[in-house]
Amino acid sequence: MNYKHLHYFMQVAKSGSIMRASEQLHLTPQTLSGQISQLEDKLGTALFAKSGRGLVLTDAGQLALGYAEEIFALGGQLEGAVRHASSGMRPQEFRVGVADAVPKAIAYRLIQPATVLGESSQIICREWKLDSLLAELALHKLDLVIADTPIPPSISVRAFNHRLGTCGTSFFAAPALYKHCKGKFPACLDGAPLLVPGEDSAAGQSLRGWLKNHALHPRIVGEFDDGALAKEFGRHGAGIFVGPTVLGEEIEQQYHVKTLGSTDELVNEFFAISVERRITHPCVVAITETARNELFAARSWKT
Numbered sequence: 076m077n078y079k080h081l082h083y084f085m086q087v088a089k090s091g092s093i094m095r096a097s098e099q100l101h102l103t104p105q106t107l108s109g110q111i112s113q114l115e116d117k118l119g120t121a122l123f124a125k126s127g128r129g130l131v132l133t134d135a136g137q138l139a140l141g142y143a144e145e146i147f148a149l150g151g152q153l154e155g156a157v158r159h160a161s162s163g164m165r166p167q168e169f170r171v172g173v174a175d176a177v178p179k180a181i182a183y184r185l186i187q188p189a190t191v192l193g194e195s196s197q198i199i200c201r202e203w204k205l206d207s208l209l210a211e212l213a214l215h216k217l218d219l220v221i222a223d224t225p226i227p228p229s230i231s232v233r234a235f236n237h238r239l240g241t242c243g244t245s246f247f248a249a250p251a252l253y254k255h256c257k258g259k260f261p262a263c264l265d266g267a268p269l270l271v272p273g274e275d276s277a278a279g280q281s282l283r284g285w286l287k288n289h290a291l292h293p294r295i296v297g298e299f300d301d302g303a304l305a306k307e308f309g310r311h312g313a314g315i316f317v318g319p320t321v322l323g324e325e326i327e328q329q330y331h332v333k334t335l336g337s338t339d340e341l342v343n344e345f346f347a348i349s350v351e352r353r354i355t356h357p358c359v360v361a362i363t364e365t366a367r368n369e370l371f372a373a374r375s376w377k378t
Contacts, residue, residue: 078146080114083107084122085143088136091129148199169358170199172208174222176276178302180322181345181370185221185239188365189358196358206230212350219359220348224277237347237354237363240371242321244282244341247332249312256315260336261289268314269293273300278343282317285341306330319343321370345371 087096087107097104115122122136132140169189173182190198201208201217205227208220213232225236246264248256256263264286272279279298286293296314299305309316310330318326320337327334347354347363354360 076117077114080110080117081143081146083110084114085140085147087111087123087130088132088140088143091131093130167196168199169196169219169356170201170217171358172201172203172211172217172220174205174208174220174224175202175300176205176223176272176278176302177221177345178319178322180325181319182221184370185345185347185362185366188361192357192361198358209234209348212348215350218349218356219362221362222346222348223344225344225346226348234348234350235352237349237359239345239347239363239366241342241344242319242371243337243339244317244343245320245323245326245337246315246317246335247306247309247326247330248315248335249310249332252312252315253333253335256335261291261338263335264293264315265291267293268296270297270299270305270309270314270316271295272302272305272317273298276300278317281341285338317341 083096083100083102086100087093090096090099093104093108093111097107100107102110111122118135118139120135121133122139123130124133125131171186171189173186186198186200189196201211203211205220205222205224208217208222209226209230209232211217212220212234220234221239225238226232226234246260252268256267258265271282274280274283293315297305297308299308302318305316306318306326307330308314310332315335320339320343323334323337326332345366347359347366349356349359351359354363
């Protein structure tokens with residue numbers, strides 16, 4: 076087995092495109108495609124199938140990806156174990172998955188308390204779709220999943236939701252766009268350019284319902300699965316965008332924008348999902364206590 080080919084395969088699988096993976100790996104698409112073909116020849120089966128302009132994994136590809144992730148995860152553990160062997164200490168791993176809909180700034184604030192528990196702790200963070208992370212949790216490949224929704228009814232896993240907290244939603248605009256927004260909030264949104272979360276996301280569905288309930292008809296000029304990308308477009312004046320109210324000041328400073336208004340009717344919820352009914356893992360305890368006592372302290376919560 077050529078592990079370089081396996082690494083290339085994993086990058087293509089994660090990005091869904093030869094072109095994107097080649098940019099990340101600093102290889103030409105032709106070279107990368109050739110390496111993947113060699114791996115497929117070695118395994119005797121196709122790992123990818125074309126889907127529009129991108130690639131999707133075949134059943135064999137899905138199987139191979141699972142093994143590849145385990146192989147490289149073990150490689151990382153091997154490196155860490157050898158590095159700490161001279162000190163006689165093996166770092167305690169804390170493996171946390173973050174659903175891709177959770178804002179990066181929220182994820183950092185939630186996970187950060189677990190990084191200061193001691194030098195012997197090591198954080199391994201994975202970002203993916205919630206259903207994939209829950210599957211990893213069920214196999215005990217993760218210690219915790221941080222999500223913006225509880226476990227969906229359609230997913231059958233033995234795990235427990237621990238509510239971390241809630242906050243409202245704020246609307247932000249670049250200074251030039253802010254000046255053109257007339258009237259009080261939320262009426263100023265009517266007819267204004269708006270950047271919205273993806274239609275399949277919980278945040279996107281809630282926002283659309285809220286606009287309809289208030290008889291508001293903004294011009295939706297962009298739809299984004301990645302909230303950070305929406306903020307980048309927003310900072311350059313492409314449209315008004317939304318974010319958790321608890322991050323309001325940070326968003327204003329980081330993206331040089333102004334707050335048009337806020338509402339508690341659009342609730343952002345955050346959950347820690349674990350296989351433990353009663354939280355005992357020290358990293359999970361640190362995350363839940365900090366979230367409830369500091370980050371979302373102004374909001375009520377229930378486990």
